[in-house]
Amino acid sequence: MDELTVVRELRADAPVGAPDAARQTLMDAMTPSMGVRRSRGRWPAAAAAVAAVVVTALVVQTGPAASPSAAAVLGRAAAAAASDPVPRPRDDQWVFRTMYGGATEGGVRLIPGEAWDRFDGTQFANAPSDHPEQLHVMDIEVDPRIPSAAAWYDAATRWPHEPEALLAALRDSGLVVAEGGSEAVRNYDAVVDALGQPVLPAQARADLFRALATIPGVTVDDEADPDLLGDPVLAVVLDGAPDAAGFDNRRELLLDPQTYAYRGERVTALEDAPIDGKKGSDPKAGQTWFESTETDPVVVDRAGQRG
């Protein structure tokens, strides 16, 4: 097999045709006296959630079983979160994210891709990747079991700050579904669910990191496997965490190592554990059976905008 032939065939199905906008940009540059260069849509370089990292570690109240390094790291994450104000978007603004991965079902990885959620939850939009200009906007019937980003934000402004009270408030909020096989797992899942919400008040995010540090068994792994995009991540780990069926998993909350922004999650089976109760089916011990990676969310005025 000639390796050059193999390379030639990779992505050979890419469509041919430079976009008209590129030609127009050149035309504009060729005649600068004729007006302003048209701006081109660009990927957002960084989202509002990226914060200047505060390096001084705060003294954090920790539960007896959290490892010291986890307390220090989560303390820094809390400081970073607290120093990055997140104003409440308008109800008619949208949250844009790109998501990769998901549950493995039959070996196929699901890629939701680019998605826009209206902040008040009344609409959802996405676009086929081969026709990104064909935005498909859908009206959503608000389902109280799927809280909108606004519902989360507004609830979070009223949460207690103290870790034990915050965990109780989360459990009672009706916002999270935490069904793990131990109290530590249920608390961990609730906090991770909350931290995965795209827009939360800065204080609430900081309090969530501090609460995470009080959960027994939580550790930090700064040599975790990279995320689905190959980027390095910092993992906040709960090992030996039995799920609702009693099977042990390793749960990881993945954070940006510099900004502590939410990057995604991973769950790895620690023992052979059939997902649907059928013995002998996936996942096997050591298998990562859930993984997601998300880009930093961006608040935009209209669906289809990326920043």
Next chain:
Amino acid sequence: MSTPNPPPWSGRTDPQVVAASVHDPAAFAEIYARYADDVHHYLRRRLGSDVADDLTADTFVAAFGARTRFDGAAASARPWLFGIASNLAAKHRRSEVRGLRAYARTGVDPVASSWSDGADDRVSAQALNRELATALSELSAGDRDVLLLVAWAELSYAEVAAALQLPVGTVRSRLNRARRKVRTTLSPGTERVAVRPLTALETRGGHHG
């Protein structure tokens, strides 16, 4: 300055068109017409549709700005343009490697997703392409540039040398190294040696005559 009957460009060489564009900027549109699709296609395969759209525009704007320095003795503007495109693509090196690693890990190519549906069901090609993506991600940037300019932009050694401003010997050794890396990754273990089929004589245990 425009003339009532602009000269037809079809008979003119690239250097002639570029030279004309020094004083008649509108002539540069012909260079775009000749090469934009090829440059865009190459960038699209490396970095996906969105980045390719931006970088294609940037390539031609940069070329337009540098047109007075274009070597009049060059046979074609193609290597020049691909050189500029490669330099611009270099700034997206990290995301290129990320995309290749994601492809290797998940079997789904985020670059190809930018022009096709997410579900790629060419299952038979999966394993090979994932290994290829691994190999490409592990090449040095310089080796990868040379390999892909040859494989995707279909430049000759001399054209790659002109594009990247390197000696031809360096181009040749980078390409060899890249090809060896790909070959080794796709066929792990010892390289297969062609086995000569036994002749009828030999199968009879060496009887002669």
